[in-house]
Amino acid sequence: MKKDCIYLDNNATTKVDPEVVEAMLPYFTDYYGNPSSMHTFGGQVGKAVNKAREQMAALLGANESEIIFTSGGTEGDNAAIKAALLAQPDKRHIVTTQVEHPAVLALCKQLENQGYTVTYLSVNGKGQLDLNELEASLTGNTALVSIMYANNETGVVFPIEQIGLRVKECGALFHVDAVQAVGKIPLDMKTSTIDMLTMSGHKIHAPKGVGALYVRRGTRFRPMLIGGGQERGRRSGTPNVPGIIALGKAAELELMHLEEATKRERILRDKLEQAILSKIPDCEVNGGGSERLPNTTNIGFKYIEGEAILFGLNQYGICASSGSACSSGSLEPSHVLRSMGLPYTILHGSIRFSLCRYTTEDEIDTVITVLPAIIERLRALSPFTDDKAAWLQEHEKTLAIK
Numbered sequence: 001m002k003k004d005c006i007y008l009d010n011n012a013t014t015k016v017d018p019e020v021v022e023a024m025l026p027y028f029t030d031y032y033g034n035p036s037s038m039h040t041f042g043g044q045v046g047k048a049v050n051k052a053r054e055q056m057a058a059l060l061g062a063n064e065s066e067i068i069f070t071s072g073g074t075e076g077d078n079a080a081i082k083a084a085l086l087a088q089p090d091k092r093h094i095v096t097t098q099v100e101h102p103a104v105l106a107l108c109k110q111l112e113n114q115g116y117t118v119t120y121l122s123v124n125g126k127g128q129l130d131l132n133e134l135e136a137s138l139t140g141n142t143a144l145v146s147i148m149y150a151n152n153e154t155g156v157v158f159p160i161e162q163i164g165l166r167v168k169e170c171g172a173l174f175h176v177d178a179v180q181a182v183g184k185i186p187l188d189m190k191t192s193t194i195d196m197l198t199m200s201g202h203k204i205h206a207p208k209g210v211g212a213l214y215v216r217r218g219t220r221f222r223p224m225l226i227g228g229g230q231e232r233g234r235r236s237g238t239p240n241v242p243g244i245i246a247l248g249k250a251a252e253l254e255l256m257h258l259e260e261a262t263k264r265e266r267i268l269r270d271k272l273e274q275a276i277l278s279k280i281p282d283c284e285v286n287g288g289g290s291e292r293l294p295n296t297t298n299i300g301f302k303y304i305e306g307e308a309i310l311f312g313l314n315q316y317g318i319c320a321s322s323g324s325a326c327s328s329g330s331l332e333p334s335h336v337l338r339s340m341g342l343p344y345t346i347l348h349g350s351i352r353f354s355l356c357r358y359t360t361e362d363e364i365d366t367v368i369t370v371l372p373a374i375i376e377r378l379r380a381l382s383p384f385t386d387d388k389a390a391w392l393q394e395h396e397k398t399l400a401i402k
């Protein structure tokens with residue numbers, strides 16, 4: 001990686017904090033025992049894992065017995081959904097949204113093939129859910145409602161507690177994919193309606209391949225991974241000790257920095273957004289006007305390709321993304337923006353900038369300086385900006401794929 005890169009792709013993954021690296025290293029070299037072993041050497045590792053569990057619990061306002069360490073967001077989502085269904089075999093309906101991460105959506109598609117009915121709630125042009133549509137979808141047969149806290153692409157935040165109250169009325173379990181919300185929004189499971197919550201380490205300055213699933217005490221839960229009975233039987237497999245120690249430290253740092261870091265990120269994000277909107281014509285903020293994560297902006301630049309903009313930014317060492325990390329490269333427009341019913345040229349010309357606590361004002365100023373020229377150059381080459389392409393502008397609504 002370029003040392004001097006301006007990294008504005010923190011919703012895809014984050015840099016591991018140097019303090020986190022320092023905390024985890026001894027667990028490769030010195031304290032390599034198995035936390036389940038009976039000897040003192042293993043036992044001290046077990047104690048460190050439990051300290052990490054307390055640190056993780058503190059970030060979520062949870063009790064440490066409610067934390068299960070996992071391999072990350074995808075596992076947490078899969079484990080929570082499968083656990084909820086296995087625990088209620090006579091209920092066969094799931095409610096989720098059209099804009100979830102593929103870790104939820106692809107599993108729901110598979111479950112449909114296995115005889116489950118899935119309701120995919122729609123969003124409006126601002127990326128918001130309709131709570132009436134949610135209410136109408138809930139029945140006595142609904143086993144689970146799985147809805148993300150904040151969207152990874154647009155940063156739009158859903159009204160999770162209002163949703164949770166409705167879910168509780170119908171007796172279903174409530175799972176929340178909070179991979180993008182943890183560390184960016186204060187969370188307190190003690191006063192929440194959430195039964196299960198997924199988080200992932202690599203979005204909060206811990207390494208990739210570790211995460212946690214919160215399961216409220218008393219929640220019916222059937223494990224996805226069975227075997228040696230680790231994590232009190234809820235997630236078998238020798239735990240990733242260095243990863244877990246790192247996750248604990250990262251959680252501690254997130255909690256410590258949450259208030260001041262999110263305030264700073266919001267100011268820098270707003271500066272970037274307002275400068276782009278005022279300097280560059282024909283662009284708009286996707287999900288603008290909705291409650292959003294403080295670190296994320298997703299901007300649609302009409303008449304040009306997102307990939308070409310990324311390429312232009314890359315030449316200045318600026319890392320951003322178009323669509324989600326897993327589907328960029330496929331040239332398929334994002335399912336999130338498509339669900340919002342956005343016009344064709346926005347679907348293809350959208351860029352996400354996502355900040356973190358390391359982002360500096362100088363970096364944001366550099367983007368503000370170079371981006372207008374990149375967009376202007378690309379638009380000069382685009383066949384879609386002049387009168388000859390008026391047909392596209394006229395028909396962009398019909399071309400937008402719903």
Ligand SMILES: Cc1ncc(COP(=O)(O)O)c(C=O)c1O
Nearest residue numbers: 072073074101103152179180200
């Ligand atoms: C909302 C959301 N859920 C789940 C995941 C998957 O997490 P992981 O990469 O840890 O498997 C991501 C990561 O991109 C995400 O943004």
Ligand code: FES
Nearest residue numbers: 152324325326327
């Ligand atoms: S795996 Fe992260 S955006 Fe898809």
